[in-house]
Amino acid sequence: QLQLVESGGGLVQAGGSLRLSCAASGRTFSSIGMGWFRQAPGKEREFVAIITWNSGYTDYTDSVRGRFTISRDNAKNTAFLQMNSLKPEDTAVYYCAGRDPWLLPTMDARDYASWGQGTQVTVSS
Numbered sequence: 001q002l003q004l005v006e007s008g009g010g011l012v013q014a015g016g017s018l019r020l021s022c023a024a025s026g027r028t029f030s031s032i033g034m035g036w037f038r039q040a041p042g043k044e045r046e047f048v049a050i051i052t053w054n055s056g057y058t059d060y061t062d063s064v065r066g067r068f069t070i071s072r073d074n075a076k077n078t079a080f081l082q083m084n085s086l087k088p089e090d091t092a093v094y095y096c097a098g099r100d101p102w103l104l105p106t107m108d109a110r111d112y113a114s115w116g117q118g119t120q121v122t123v124s125s
Helices: none
Strands: 003-008 010-012 020-026 035-041 046-051 059-060 070-072 078-083 092-098 121-122
Touching: 003 046, 003 092, 020 035, 020 092, 020 121, 035 078, 046 070, 046 078, 059 070, 078 092
Parallel strands: 010 121
Antiparallel strands: 003 020, 020 078, 035 046, 035 092, 046 059, 070 078, 092 121
């Protein structure tokens, strides 16, 4: 079973930046497609970004494209989400998620077998 732990959330002013980390253990991280999702109060969990196990493919939801960058360091068993030019509407709990080995990451949260506990990101105006 893959265990995931997010960190790096916090309070930031609009226009600022944060870098989220997702530390993985329990499985061969280099075989795991990863995703970042977020959930704002009163809203459903939504897709943010995905990355394949070899970083060969990434994708983003339109609202963050050009501002957020997903990456990973397989040697350190860690995935990242660099968030720049943050907006108040980015305020949410951010979750990293992992698929079962060798399955492509998708935009559907139901496809993910493992989830972190979430980290709060709050952007003030």
